Amino acid sequence: MGAREVGLPDRVPAEGLPERVTIWEVGARDGLQNEKAVVPVEVKLEFLDRLAGAGLSVLEATSFVHPKWVPQLADAEQLLAGLERREGVSYPVLVPNARGLDRALAAGVSSIAIFASATETFAKRNLNSSLDEQFGMFEPVVERALAEGLQVRGYLSMCFGDPWEGPVPAEQVVAAGRRLLDMGCFQLSLGDTIGVATPGQVERVVGGFASPDQLAVHFHDTYGQALSNTLAALRLGVSTVDSSAGGLGGCPYAESATGNLATEDLVWLLDGLGIEHGADLDALVRTSTWMAEQLGRPSPSRVVKALAG
Amino acid sequence: MGAREVGLPDRVPAEGLPERVTIWEVGARDGLQNEKAVVPVEVKLEFLDRLAGAGLSVLEATSFVHPKWVPQLADAEQLLAGLERREGVSYPVLVPNARGLDRALAAGVSSIAIFASATETFAKRNLNSSLDEQFGMFEPVVERALAEGLQVRGYLSMCFGDPWEGPVPAEQVVAAGRRLLDMGCFQLSLGDTIGVATPGQVERVVGGFASPDQLAVHFHDTYGQALSNTLAALRLGVSTVDSSAGGLGGCPYAESATGNLATEDLVWLLDGLGIEHGADLDALVRTSTWMAEQLGRPSPSRVVKALAG
Incomplete structure (x- = not known):
């Protein structure tokens, strides 16, 4: 007999938590960008359609x-052309630079995300830029996106x-984050890209910003800390949480490690706490089980493992 | 390059957390009781010795x-006879009934644990007793153990x-727990045997007891919630946490599910929060990696997965 x-x-x-959380x-x-396998566009389209069917309202679709650099998402145009958009669901896309924005605009998107670094080394490695210079690169992109009426x-x-x-x-993170908000980003997603954070850090970094309404948190579960950190952020008033169905996405810096916080593990927490989110756990588990078959590897989500059997 | x-x-x-936590x-x-494989006594002895060498001070040794009922631990006498006890380390054993206490006393133990149920059905299935009647069964066991100078x-x-x-x-849990404390147990370990708890429940149950000093928490990670629940308990002043090196122990009610909270995942949290615990994470990871080889299956601990490579 299963728990469900x-x-x-x-x-x-529990006291002091938001009534509703948006799952991004x-x-x-x-x-999929961090999975080894390159997934056919038809599978991605079915994946997105199933996720929408499971009640998720924000589906970051591609990059x-x-x-x-990312052959896994080389089919971005094809994906967006084939996408059957559902009422009430947004499909933001990642845009790394001006050329990416051209492509996104040509594809008719209405919501984009840019991807900055809080550290010198990663700015250099990922953007070939300094920590400070990256903002000069993003500014015209954001300015043009806003002028075109996009959400950034x-x-x-x-x-x-x-x-x-x-x-x-923390001061470095807060200073970098503020520049993105000042540029006109409607929301800042604080990423623990390598999954090392613990709740004291979350409190310190989130507490450095004036308003938790403008923040989202993006934790990776590499060291099993993602959900505890999420709980710490919720206690501080953050109400948008990034997660990945089935915990898709290995960590590119550690071959064997797990990737994003699994949406199902997050939903179990939110369900238990009586926090509204709009998603259906069983439909998510079915979707991630199906996706795991497509990828040929089991989902690292604890909930999917426990309920899929 | 690894995070460590x-x-x-x-x-x-973070604010409002204990300065020191005892890892049980x-x-x-x-x-090992819930692993399929029956591990040779020599391997168990090396396991316990490595865990003590990694700085853990409470090692529940056997049952x-x-x-x-539990062929995996049929070697309890042999194990205790072969155990090289280290200074400052305690080796409690589980004792299910009067016969078990006889065996434990004959083996010269100084610390035992009894195992009660918070529900009727599990009392019936595990002890062939009603929820209420089980206490009548435990009372003489505890009384005699205390008279013999044991910690219970x-x-x-x-x-x-x-x-x-x-x-x-929650009232049912609190009432049952109080009976164990009133009987003379020095500590009550609240178990989430099937891993379903979320933090609001933890607050409600823990908050039902007068003193968090007498409590320990014992979470299973079946649905990925164990560490968040631990964090919730720490915030309420609980400072003893049960965990299992490498996350050993599948859940007996769900074949594919994970078992106990992994000690390594707990230690990562405590290290990040600057909470003292006495254990060395790298030594634990080496121990669990070695143990996983003995068992022929990878550790489900996120930290072990990430750092073992």
Whole structure:
């Protein structure tokens, strides 16, 4: 007999948490971008359609990064052309630079995200830019996107640790994040790209911003800390959480490690706490089980493992 | 490059948490009892010695349950006879009944644990007793153990959900737990045997007891919730946490599911929060990697997966 069949988890709210959380589903972009397998566009389209059917309202669909860097998402145009958009669901896309914005605009998107670094080393490696210079690169992109009426989200990566530099000063993260917000990003997603954060850090970094309404958190589960960190962020008033169906997306810096926080593990937490989110756990588990078959590897999500059997 | 090599996790304390946590390591008992493989006694002895060498100070060593029910621990006498006890380390054993206590006393143990149920169905299935009657069974065992100068811990299982009954009323858990404390147990370990709990439940159940000093928490990671629940308990002043090196111990009610909270995942959290615990993470990871080889299956611990490579 499974826990779901006997009505578990029990719903018991806790003090000081938001009533509703928006799940920003990144499986199709951040997840598939970091999977070894290149997934056919038809499978991606079915994946997105199933996720929408499961009640998720924000599905980051793909990235307009150069195919040379991320061959897994080289089919971005084809994907967006084939996408059957559902009422009430948004399909943001990642845009790394001006050329990416051209492609996104040509594809008719209405919501984009840019991807900045909180550290020098990752800015250099990922953007071939300094920490400071990257903003000069993003500014005209954001300006033009806003002028075209797009919604722009800012990702900030390596907010809680950097694989080359180690600890990252909170002030540095906050200063970088503020520049993205000042540029006109409607939301800043604080990324723990290598999954090392713990809740004290979350409190320090999130607490450095004036308003938790403008923040989202993006935790990777490499060291099993993603959900605890999410809980810490929720306690501080953050109400948008990034996650990936089935925990898709290995960590590119550690071959064997797990990737994004699994949407199903997050949903179990939210269900137990009686926090509204709009998604159906069983439909998500079915979707991730199906996707795991497509990828030929089991889902690292604890919930999917427990309920799929 | 690994996170540990660049000094991560960063140590950032959070408000309202204990300064020090006692890790009650259950890998050799609760872990191995639920693994399919029967591990040779020499391997168990090396496992316990390595865990003590890694700085853990409480190692639940084995169980005096009838070998017919748990053949994995049929070597309890042999194990205790071969154990090289280290200074400052305690080696409690599980004692299910009067016969088990006889065996434990004959083996010269100084610390035992009894295992009660918070629900009718599990009391019936595990002890062939009613929820109420089980205390009558435990009373003479505890009385005699205390008279013999032993330390007695009380486990209470199914505190946050039962696979047959579903949700378990907090009042029922608190009432059952109080009976174990009133009997003379120095500590009560609240068990989420099937891993379904979420933090609101933890607050409600833990908050039902007068003093968090007398409590320990015992979470299973079946649905990925164990560490978030631990964090919720730490915030309420609980400072003893049960965990299992490498996350040993599948859940007996779900073949594919993961078992106990992994000690390594807990230690990452505590390290990041600057909470003292005395254990060395790298030594634990080496131990669990070695143990996984003995068992012929990879550790489900996120930290072990990420750092073992």
